Amino acid sequence: MQTPDVKEKEEFPPPKSSRPFVKGAPDGPPVPPEVQKKLLYHMLLTREVDDRIEKKLYRQGKIVGGVYTGRGQEAISVAFTLALEPRDYIIPSHRDMGVYVTRGMSLYKIFAQYLGRRDGPARGKDGNMHMGDLRLGLVSFVSMLADSVPIVAGAGMAFRFRKEPRIAITFNGEGSTSRGDWHEGINLAAVQKANCVYVVNNNSYAYSTPNDAQYACENLADRAIGYGIDGYLIDGNDAEAVWRTAMAVTTKARTGGGPSIVECKTFRMTGHSAHDDPSHYVPSELFPQWEQKDPIARLSTRMFERGIVDEKWIADSLTDIRAQIDKAVELAEACPFPDPSEATTDVYYDPTRPIVNQEGAAD
Amino acid sequence: MQTPDVKEKEEFPPPKSSRPFVKGAPDGPPVPPEVQKKLLYHMLLTREVDDRIEKKLYRQGKIVGGVYTGRGQEAISVAFTLALEPRDYIIPSHRDMGVYVTRGMSLYKIFAQYLGRRDGPARGKDGNMHMGDLRLGLVSFVSMLADSVPIVAGAGMAFRFRKEPRIAITFNGEGSTSRGDWHEGINLAAVQKANCVYVVNNNSYAYSTPNDAQYACENLADRAIGYGIDGYLIDGNDAEAVWRTAMAVTTKARTGGGPSIVECKTFRMTGHSAHDDPSHYVPSELFPQWEQKDPIARLSTRMFERGIVDEKWIADSLTDIRAQIDKAVELAEACPFPDPSEATTDVYYDPTRPIVNQEGAAD
Amino acid sequence: MAAITYLEAIRQGMFEEMRRDDRVVMLGEDIGKYGGAFKVTAGMFDEFGPTRVVDTPISESALVGAAIGMSMNGYLPVVEMQFIDFITCAFDQITSYAAKSRYRWGVGAPLVVRGPCGGNVHGGPFHSANPEMYFAHTPGLKVVTPATAYDAKGLIKAAIRDQDPVLFFEHKFLYRRIKEELPVDDYIVPIGKAALRRPGKDITLVTYGAMLYLAYEAAEQLSPEIELEVIDLRSILPFDIDMVMDSVKKTSRCIILHEDTLTGGIGGEIAARLADEAFTYLEAPIKRIASPDAPVPFAPTLEEAFLPKTADIVRVSRELMAF
Amino acid sequence: MAAITYLEAIRQGMFEEMRRDDRVVMLGEDIGKYGGAFKVTAGMFDEFGPTRVVDTPISESALVGAAIGMSMNGYLPVVEMQFIDFITCAFDQITSYAAKSRYRWGVGAPLVVRGPCGGNVHGGPFHSANPEMYFAHTPGLKVVTPATAYDAKGLIKAAIRDQDPVLFFEHKFLYRRIKEELPVDDYIVPIGKAALRRPGKDITLVTYGAMLYLAYEAAEQLSPEIELEVIDLRSILPFDIDMVMDSVKKTSRCIILHEDTLTGGIGGEIAARLADEAFTYLEAPIKRIASPDAPVPFAPTLEEAFLPKTADIVRVSRELMAF
Numbered sequence A, B: 001m002q003t004p005d006v007k008e009k010e011e012f013p014p015p016k017s018s019r020p021f022v023k024g025a026p027d028g029p030p031v032p033p034e035v036q037k038k039l040l041y042h043m044l045l046t047r048e049v050d051d052r053i054e055k056k057l058y059r060q061g062k063i064v065g066g067v068y069t070g071r072g073q074e075a076i077s078v079a080f081t082l083a084l085e086p087r088d089y090i091i092p093s094h095r096d097m098g099v100y101v102t103r104g105m106s107l108y109k110i111f112a113q114y115l116g117r118r119d120g121p122a123r124g125k126d127g128n129m130h131m132g133d134l135r136l137g138l139v140s141f142v143s144m145l146a147d148s149v150p151i152v153a154g155a156g157m158a159f160r161f162r163k164e165p166r167i168a169i170t171f172n173g174e175g176s177t178s179r180g181d182w183h184e185g186i187n188l189a190a191v192q193k194a195n196c197v198y199v200v201n202n203n204s205y206a207y208s209t210p211n212d213a214q215y216a217c218e219n220l221a222d223r224a225i226g227y228g229i230d231g232y233l234i235d236g237n238d239a240e241a242v243w244r245t246a247m248a249v250t251t252k253a254r255t256g257g258g259p260s261i262v263e264c265k266t267f268r269m270t271g272h273s274a275h276d277d278p279s280h281y282v283p284s285e286l287f288p289q290w291e292q293k294d295p296i297a298r299l300s301t302r303m304f305e306r307g308i309v310d311e312k313w314i315a316d317s318l319t320d321i322r323a324q325i326d327k328a329v330e331l332a333e334a335c336p337f338p339d340p341s342e343a344t345t346d347v348y349y350d351p352t353r354p355i356v357n358q359e360g361a362a363d
Numbered sequence C, D: 001m002a003a004i005t006y007l008e009a010i011r012q013g014m015f016e017e018m019r020r021d022d023r024v025v026m027l028g029e030d031i032g033k034y035g036g037a038f039k040v041t042a043g044m045f046d047e048f049g050p051t052r053v054v055d056t057p058i059s060e061s062a063l064v065g066a067a068i069g070m071s072m073n074g075y076l077p078v079v080e081m082q083f084i085d086f087i088t089c090a091f092d093q094i095t096s097y098a099a100k101s102r103y104r105w106g107v108g109a110p111l112v113v114r115g116p117c118g119g120n121v122h123g124g125p126f127h128s129a130n131p132e133m134y135f136a137h138t139p140g141l142k143v144v145t146p147a148t149a150y151d152a153k154g155l156i157k158a159a160i161r162d163q164d165p166v167l168f169f170e171h172k173f174l175y176r177r178i179k180e181e182l183p184v185d186d187y188i189v190p191i192g193k194a195a196l197r198r199p200g201k202d203i204t205l206v207t208y209g210a211m212l213y214l215a216y217e218a219a220e221q222l223s224p225e226i227e228l229e230v231i232d233l234r235s236i237l238p239f240d241i242d243m244v245m246d247s248v249k250k251t252s253r254c255i256i257l258h259e260d261t262l263t264g265g266i267g268g269e270i271a272a273r274l275a276d277e278a279f280t281y282l283e284a285p286i287k288r289i290a291s292p293d294a295p296v297p298f299a300p301t302l303e304e305a306f307l308p309k310t311a312d313i314v315r316v317s318r319e320l321m322a323f
């Protein structure tokens, strides 16, 4: 005998059929002209440094190890870094030269690092992008993708526990979001309302893997709802949009509002690394399409229109940048390789060893 | 000089301000009376087995190791298991006695396991809830919470690759959702559209940890959107709602529709384990509140109203169940402990050793 | 002064460090109000509050990662693994980041990861592990394995003050089974120094953790026929090769005893050092007594068969003297 | 028959197993159309399609977990770590689930985890690891470390057919540097059997992986003054203690050489076995040559200083003969 189903009163709020769950870049006032200039200058600087490494030093066989650049993605690392305060902590990823140069790491040190020399921030003990200097708030990352995410959570917890108006931020490619540590770290930061910002550089590929083999959701920013934090989906090639978003999420984190995820849509305008040919797996039309959205060209066009800079400003900047790079490379090439005896130092604390990359260190 | 911000055409669809992202239990037709009876019977059986272990054998000092029961959560494991097909794979968690008894693991084996005896499915080599028998599709889980999640993804991939109408399902507490493997496994299953179902037993506590120290989102089901799969938020103490949802998600997974997350709201009506006193951390009013929602009482009340069973049916069932348990315990207590020589066998494959817990095994 | 347990000694040690240095912070699952699964952090939350005693989600990897991030900001974090077995989930952060940080860029990771290890409590394969060798084989880490209440307290304090990441293995069998009166004053036990627990002229017995008590039993049984010199390593990375070497040069015979499984255990490392550096002093084979190469079994009959026994030490000692 | 590289040998071995048994399936990052970071799976996707050659998200732990789930369903999965260093992220699934599965409930996990290991290519701390001991210390696993193209092919085939989880360490320095003509017919190299690479009467030199070539060089330089007997272990869990023992009983002297760091390396285990079971045969200390206890450094000057060198073998051999 079949009876009609007994309806009990609802135990839980009915599934909400509508709810805003992801934000775009905040509108806000126009980006101040001085900031526009800084954005443009540091994107130019970033690209020139990357180019020198990839197109010249690497081809000359002078670079030790692999080469990964952020061509086409410069707006993200530069704009976020410009939105930070001096005592903030940053863990970049492997395409974030923009972070280092914008934060003020010396070009000499950067090139010394890429050439495996003694005066790189890793003193030759670790490889190219792994550059840390706590005096600049730069934390050296490791190769294991997304390991930075819980570390940044801890730094953000430290700031929050001490009520310091500082934040910790990390950058990861969209591929790195598949690692367990990405999840554990963001969830912890969310629960602890840590002063953190999580940037996703969604450049459409992880090595050869396209997004549809990496995740099945529409946008990674959607994951924010599952952590109970803000999620932003923005155009990562629009330096001003990135900067405005960066100001919003860093301010929020700095004032105790907790972490956010910012997914920046962009495109890797290179192979995975200098020795990878993307033509085997990236549809050829994508490069010219994304070339149209080049963050440097876009910002400079707007700035021309606004009369903030002109072609000459750019040419002068490039001349200046190239001169700086020439000099840094020359010095770096003259820097010795580390002494072989250094292979086994600094495994453990040793009070007789010099302090490096932290307060109290002298260069 | 400040110019108005240049508006470019939108590069990405504007953030959608509305979108359904979590479902409730499907309405569907009433649960067939025969299924209702099975639900009720197996919930009774589950509770009696759990009670015998916790309230009798454990207190008698006969149980080897800790004791974790699923009191108050029986609807979830029983209803899901009843919705499965014989060749499906299941990885339970530590409060899912309902899975074992509903799936037909013999009570003798279950008690032998809890008593550390030779005839438990783990043959004394592993502990209580870790019971596997592939002939029943039961996979033995390990203590590391959420390790089952990627394993179930692999099983579901195997079924999908072979186009078999089978599914793999795993149960985890809400606390286990914080582990990296939960994320990696579900994301992989989603990308591969594996034949999987992920159940979250949200019983409000993970050991002593309340939900607000475990996650900051509103509902864990919301995470489904971040994996691009279906998420359900249901009343885990309503056996019929669970069953209807189970039928929906298993059918979907079985027919190539991919995985779902089902968050079942419930409550742990015990301490974390038999030796834990929850009064130190669970507000005392919660137990009577949730007692009102007891899944067995709720279903039986409805079934009385519907005239499907009466008090006598329940009394008879309990008599029958207790007799089965008495006999099984008696036999299990008579079962020898494993021979000491077994301590070092089966570390590696050995063709001379008997096959256990898989096809070809004889008991 | 009343005698206190091994567990209480660890708790006291951490309490004292928490009081003397507000950079010390605890992270773990259920360690706050609840005081931890074994109550090693009991009372701390009330005294120090939620920013010093941090209850966390079930995320072992993130716990260690967060501890690293805090350590870069002047904190001295102590991370509890509810059971040390779950450290497998944090293996990457410990070995990839914490262990290599100072080497790679000069910024160390002064944190402690601690938790209950060891068998003999019917915990089965996932609540009985002795995973010390995974870390003793990782340069950049230190590994500490106290056997007494005095050492447990002195070593946890040393571990917290250490500038490098320290793995601290608390043998849960000892938690409440041993008691000792401890000094009132602040003290530490230096990491890397062994203790000569019983002098003896015939055989050097090197051990650590709960196995120390088997060594005592065996030494009692064998004396005066055979006099064991019992060395408790206390730390296994670095381990006190000097004390072991001096002893073996005197006794010319050595047994290494550990609860961890045989192949790849620290016993091999010590034996290798002796077979190289004390070769001419040796008058008999170097012997190892350890658990067999298998997971830790659950049933009492199996676990009993699995773990090293006093009788093993007695037998091997006699064999060695008869050699 | 043209000579093929070590890399090509592995690829061929996997191809052959994929063809002979459709239960064999590959899982990894970028292993499909792209053919893998080192092209070890090149061509497989085209022949076998996306359900046999599965491109995955960056989820090392889930990869191994999924392989376990597939192995329970009759598959024989082979998981690629893009660099073996990233196996730290999968440590829990390998050691907690795969290694203990058969023991716990009789259902084994016949899978292979493979990837490029080793230094000497300026990979730095995270692209040069030799993590074999973490797994050689884990009962339930097998650990394979081929040094030649012949063995690489024969061992990957044996690993795939094995009923237990096998860790397969491919030395990336050898990938394209060594070549060999291989038999046309199907063959396997049994796991656990060493190879006597060069007979010699004076000193037994035990090694594996890329270090074999240093051993050859040293043996050439030392001959005829000192004749090294070179044993290539090929597998380190289980390792061929019989061959080592027989050799040492003949030569009475032993050096163990590995690229992995010294403390807790397999060298200690082998030395311990010898110091116990071959004690009376030994005429000189057992020596180990290994990388020092540090991460693998990046800069060429540092890595060169870090890695064992032929000159070390020559020097230690002379010391041993002079003992």
Ligand SMILES: Cc1ncc(C[n+]2csc(CCOP(=O)(O)OP(=O)(O)O)c2C)c(N)n1
Pocket: A095, A143, A144, A145, A172, A173, A174, A175, A176, A177, A179, A201, A203, A205, A206, A207, A268, D029, D058, D060, D082, D086, D089
């Ligand atoms: C844990 C781990 N697995 C694999 C790798 C190898 N690897 C280096 S970069 C990369 C792709 C990363 O993709 P994504 O995160 O999207 O960053 P992108 O390179 O696109 O900027 C992979 C797989 C690694 N470094 N760490």
Ligand SMILES: Cc1ncc(C[n+]2csc(CCOP(=O)(O)OP(=O)(O)O)c2C)c(N)n1
Pocket: B095, B143, B144, B145, B172, B173, B174, B175, B176, B177, B179, B201, B203, B205, B206, B207, B268, C029, C058, C060, C082, C086, C089
């Ligand atoms: C990786 C890991 N960390 C910690 C533990 C210890 N532990 C066992 S059960 C438990 C709580 C689990 O909570 P939840 O997942 O919500 O399941 P519930 O017990 O509430 O059913 C904890 C922390 C474990 N088993 N595994």
Ligand SMILES: [Mg+2]
Pocket: A173, A174, A175, A201, A202, A203, A204, A205, A206, A207
């Ligand atoms: Mg990418």
Ligand SMILES: [Mg+2]
Pocket: B173, B174, B175, B201, B202, B203, B204, B205, B206, B207
């Ligand atoms: Mg729970």
